[in-house]
Amino acid sequence: MLNFNEKLSIIESFPQLQRKNVSLGRVNFQFADSVSEKKNIVYHLHPNGNGFVYAGELAGYPTDAKGMVNIREFSAEELKQIIHESIQSLSPRTVEEEAVAGDAYEETWVNRDGQTLLLVEEEDMWNVYAGLNLDGTFNSYGEAIQYLDEEGFQLLS
Template sequence: MLTFEEKLSIIKEFPQLERKDVSLGRVNFHYEESASDKKNVVYHLHPNGNGFVYAGGLQGYEKDDKGMVNIRDFSADELRTLLEQAIAALAPKSTEESAIVGDQPEEKWVNEDGHILILVNEDEDMWNVYAGLNLDGTFNSYGEAAEYLDEEGFRRL
């Protein structure tokens, strides 16, 4: 298990997070640029090493009813990955994303290198995968698109 100081050091690698000291020596970190009302990314990081990260929109994590993941036993790499994904999920859409997605249903997918692809349902029966402004692939169903992304090493944010 990482110590409180080690977790703090990793969290401080993310300059978009702002530290907020709270009671009993605990620390929160806010993401003020969040596109959501949810701004608290790291919640109650305690000197004993326990704490939580908001992962409400993320897949593959055991979350409580508030979307929080307990990070007590996370490794350094696991914590970095979770923080990257949590911030990406809360980030406002870029100009590129807005141009591509508009009001269409979309999902962000990420690989282990942090590259993000966007899956967009542009028509009732057509799913497109974009890398930035570039169309990466078109699929007849969500299942086909998700299978392609999975095979390419991406997972849903």
């Protein structure tokens, strides 16, 4: 388990987050550019190492009623991953995402290295984009998901 200072160091490595000291030595980190009313990415990081990260828009994390995940037992890599995914889930769409998806149904997928792919339903097909570049076309949602999973990507939002 990481201690408070180790967690603090990892969290402070994300320049998008702003530190806000709260009571009892706890610290919040906010994402000012959030497209949601949710601004706290890290909530009540306590000197004992306990704390929470917002994952309400993410798949694969056990969240409480407020969409928070307890990070007490997280490794450094797990902490970096969930913070990155949380920021991504609350970030405005990029110009490339807007150009590719427009009003079509879309999903954002991310891997451990922070690379993102966009899955878009277009005319009864499922296309995977890396930025503006078409990465693959699939006949079904299931085929597209299988490809993304095999490539190490997870659904972000």
